[in-house]
Amino acid sequence: MTDLNSLTVADARDALRKGETTAVELTEACLSAIDAAGALNAFVHHTPDMARDMAQAADARIKSGDATALTGIPLGIKDVFCVKGVPSQAASRILQGFRPEYESTVTQNLWNAGAVMLGKLNQDEFAMGSANESSCYGPAVNPWKVDDRQLTPGGSSGGSAAAVAADLCLAATGTDTGGSIRQPAAFTGIVGLKPTYGRVSRWGVIAYASSLDQAGPMTKTVRDAAIMLGAMASVDPQDSTSADVAVPDYESLLTGDIRGKRIGIPREYRVEGMPPEIDALWHKGAEMLRDAGAEIVDISLPHTKYALPAYYVIAPAEASSNLARYDGVRYGHRAKLGQGDGITEMYEKTRAEGFGLEVQRRVMIGTYVLSAGFYDAYYNRARKVRALIKRDFENAFAQGIDAILAPTTPTAAFGIGAMDSSDPVQMYLNDVFTVTLNLAGLPGIAVPVGLDKQGLPLGLQMFGKPFEEGELLNHALVLERAAGFVAKPDRWW
Amino acid sequence: MSITEDQARKVAHLARIAVDDAALPALARELNGILHFMEQLNEVDVTGVEPMTGVTPMRLKRREDVVTTGEMADRILSNAPDAREGFFAVPKVVE
Numbered sequence: 001m002t003d004l005n006s007l008t009v010a011d012a013r014d015a016l017r018k019g020e021t022t023a024v025e026l027t028e029a030c031l032s033a034i035d036a037a038g039a040l041n042a043f044v045h046h047t048p049d050m051a052r053d054m055a056q057a058a059d060a061r062i063k064s065g066d067a068t069a070l071t072g073i074p075l076g077i078k079d080v081f082c083v084k085g086v087p088s089q090a091a092s093r094i095l096q097g098f099r100p101e102y103e104s105t106v107t108q109n110l111w112n113a114g115a116v117m118l119g120k121l122n123q124d125e126f127a128m129g130s131a132n133e134s135s136c137y138g139p140a141v142n143p144w145k146v147d148d149r150q151l152t153p154g155g156s157s158g159g160s161a162a163a164v165a166a167d168l169c170l171a172a173t174g175t176d177t178g179g180s181i182r183q184p185a186a187f188t189g190i191v192g193l194k195p196t197y198g199r200v201s202r203w204g205v206i207a208y209a210s211s212l213d214q215a216g217p218m219t220k221t222v223r224d225a226a227i228m229l230g231a232m233a234s235v236d237p238q239d240s241t242s243a244d245v246a247v248p249d250y251e252s253l254l255t256g257d258i259r260g261k262r263i264g265i266p267r268e269y270r271v272e273g274m275p276p277e278i279d280a281l282w283h284k285g286a287e288m289l290r291d292a293g294a295e296i297v298d299i300s301l302p303h304t305k306y307a308l309p310a311y312y313v314i315a316p317a318e319a320s321s322n323l324a325r326y327d328g329v330r331y332g333h334r335a336k337l338g339q340g341d342g343i344t345e346m347y348e349k350t351r352a353e354g355f356g357l358e359v360q361r362r363v364m365i366g367t368y369v370l371s372a373g374f375y376d377a378y379y380n381r382a383r384k385v386r387a388l389i390k391r392d393f394e395n396a397f398a399q400g401i402d403a404i405l406a407p408t409t410p411t412a413a414f415g416i417g418a419m420d421s422s423d424p425v426q427m428y429l430n431d432v433f434t435v436t437l438n439l440a441g442l443p444g445i446a447v448p449v450g451l452d453k454q455g456l457p458l459g460l461q462m463f464g465k466p467f468e469e470g471e472l473l474n475h476a477l478v479l480e481r482a483a484g485f486v487a488k489p490d491r492w493w
Numbered sequence: 494m495s496i497t498e499d500q501a502r503k504v505a506h507l508a509r510i511a512v513d514d515a516a517l518p519a520l521a522r523e524l525n526g527i528l529h530f531m532e533q534l535n536e537v538d539v540t541g542v543e544p545m546t547g548v549t550p551m552r553l554k555r556r557e558d559v560v561t562t563g564e565m566a567d568r569i570l571s572n573a574p575d576a577r578e579g580f581f582a583v584p585k586v587v588e
Contacts, residue, residue: 101568198549211547240554241547309531320508327509329581331572343586348511360510364520365527367508368496381534383544388537390548424523425530441548466549 004029006167009073009224016062016072023058023072026170027051027116030074033168034118039493042153042163044079044137045087045120054116061114069227069251071114076169078160079120080127081107081215082204086117090206091125091135094354095332104204105236106173106215113231118169122159125356126323127180127208130430131419132158134358142188142413143489146454151413154184160218161188165489171219171228175205177212178311179408179434182446182461185218186408189448189457189487191476192218193225196466197441198243200229201236209318210241212311212438222447222477226250229469245467253470258478259293264401268304269433271410277452278407285405285449285460288482289475299401301392304436306385311435312428313369313382319359320366326354361424390440397465403475404463407433408446412456433461443469445476448485457487496524 004026007015015021031051034043051074058072077083080090082100089095103111111117122140124132132140132155142153143166153162157174161184164172174181176194185192193216200215207213217228230250236242265286270279286296328334328350335349355363369378396404410432419427437444446461460479464472496504501521505512512520570576575583 098572101565101571196549198551237554237556241549241551243549243551303537306534306537309533312527313531313534324509328574329583330569332574334574337584341584343584344509345511346584347509348506351509352511355510360508361523361527363510364504364508365524368504368524368528369531371504371507378528378531378534380544381537381539382531383546384539384542385534385537387542387545388539390545423526425526428530439548 003167005033005170007170008220009070009170009227010221012073012170013069017067023055023062023116024052026072027055027074030118030169037166037168037493040141040143040162040166041138042122042140042159042166042168043076043119044122044159047086047117047119050086051116051118054111058114058116068113068231070110070231072116073170074116074118075110076118076121076160076163076172077107078157078173078175079123080175080206081173082206083107083117083120086120088120088206089136089332090127091123091137092354092356092359093136093333094326094351098331100204102204105201105234105238106205106232109234110231115231121163121172124156124158125359126206126319127156127175127177128319128358128362129155130179130183130427131155131416133416134356136356139416141416143493144188144413144456145489145492146456149415152187152416154187154413156180157184157218161185161190161192164188164190164218164220166493171217171224173215173232174218175213175215176438177208178315178438179431181216181218182408182434182444183430185446186448186457186459187413189485190218190220191222191225191448191480192216192446193229193469194437194444195229195233195469196443198241199245199443199467199469200233201239201242203236203238207322209315210322211318212315222473222480223251223254225445226254226473243467248470250470250473254474254477256474256477256481258289258475261294261402261475262297262400263289263294264297264299264396264404266299266301266304266404266406268301269406271432274410278410278458281450281458282405282407282460285479288479289405292478292482297401299396299404301396301436303385303388303392307389307436307439308428308432310382310385310389311431311439313378314386316362316366317370317379318366320363320370323359323363326351386439389436393440393442393463403472406461406463408459408461409433412452412454412458437463442466443472445472447476447479447483449479449483450485451487496521496528
């Protein structure tokens with residue numbers, strides 16, 4: 001039998017139901033794998049006692065015949081989710097020592113389903129970054145490696161991606177504000193789903209940009225993403241933007257039949273300087289869907305080019321407002337004050353010490369674009385462009401397009417520190433294929449499709465219609481089956 | 494538009510982030526680079542377009558205006574860097 005920690009959620013569920021293994025055994029296998037994987041820096045807060053208690057409770061529940069698909073399944077949780085009594089600091093020094101007195105809705109839903117908490121996962125500070133390098137815990141490391149360089153697992157959900165790819169957990173939670181689930185999924189050869197805005201509650205998820213943030217699953221397979229989403233999603237009175245849409249049984253919607261569906265190929269995603277390998281992969285993906293009976297249609301999303309600058313106005317603006325709460329008064333870090341320092345010095349020193357450079361940069365950009373005299377020129381203009389970006393997608397769907405196929409990232413994983421010398425804008429370009437979806441609030445899924453010539457995973461993503469995650473997952477399943485991506489990183493850690 | 498060192502100092506103060514004077518030139522340069530990138534947005538014709546506030550076409554939820562929770566001062570204060578006698582404590586605000 002394969003190592004228990006390398007099972008998919010679906011296979012583990014089936015094995016648990018048949019009595020072939022126990023939640024305790026699964027959990028111990030993951031805890032051992034985590035202990036041996038310190039070099040990946042994926043898990044940053046370990047909760048083995050909690051995991052063992054929850055696993056025992058899960059085994060009792062399975063015996064009593066009251067199990068859900070996630071009962072006894074060991075998961076990793078991105079640090080950005082508040083878990084009661086467990087350090088939850090969104091990888092920021094400013095939340096050092098913070099132990100929430102409450103539970104995020106997503107994690108509560110998972111625990112209610114019987115899932116097991118293994119610990120908290122590394123990420124970029126406040127989910128701001130594309131390489132997991134802006135973390136107070138230091139960078140997470142990609143389990144994929146082709147030479148002596150250490151590669152980034154992507155960001156911001158880099159710890160989640162590394163942990164799933166290295167079989168440290170069966171699945172993990174992530175959040176996606178501009179691509180933070182899909183880009184790391186692509187860099188590590190796993191599946192990452194960003195649901196429709198409003199599908200998954202934001203309650204208890206430490207906020208970055210509230211009109212863009214959405215939590216979702218990071219898994220080994222599309223089926224696992226369907227199972228995880230079903231448990232994470234809910235209609236939540238605690239989140240005023242949670243949509244009143246019933247949560248379907250996503251797994252039952254996985255038929256593998258997409259005959260007659262129309263798949264859009266947006267011409268604006270063929271960007272200058274895109275490596276030929278990515279372009280070839282994209283063609284291959286379209287062929288796979290055509291072979292499965294779908295119709296491939298060229299479409300235009302004319303405002304795509306403006307998504308990135310619009311995002312880098314809107315997200316920092318919302319961040320500057322959301323992060324105003326970190327003032328050294330109510331929780332987390334407070335700077336040591338000098339003689340005669342008043343409350344303003346306390347705020348300014350606390351935030352200078354507590355926030356990393358990228359967070360400071362975004363808070364200041366956000367402050368600037370919202371300040372008197374610039375609000376219309378930057379913020380309002382960006383919000384208008386956002387409306388046009390959303391309209392592009394609406395037009396495509398109105399013309400009978402069922403899903404859209406695009407590359408997930410412009411490159412495969414790059415070396416840790418490779419972006420250090422470049423300016424922030426170069427780093428932001430990593431998000432070129434992913435931010436459009438957040439601006440439009442649509443669901444999207446990254447699926448591993450192949451390896452590049454160095455042997456690193458490359459992914460494609462599919463976009464779906466609002467609240468049609470079931471259909472989107474079904475399209476992704478077809479892509480996954482046709483691609484037959486089974487490669488795993490060689491263990492070096 | 495371009496940010497001067499003085500404006501960078503002002504933005505840092507508005508954001509309540511202490512920045513050394515020596516770091517201001519680099520900060521201004523960086524902010525300028527980002528703002529320059531954003532200026533692409535000026536190419537877009539946005540005449541007659543309403544700025545988007547939320548992506549889902551739904552009315553903000555409402556509820557009865559009643560107290561739904563409370564009586565948990567201890568839990569609220571439990572993470573404070575400095576809490577005394579049921580209050581958050583801060584440096585002197587008023588002379």
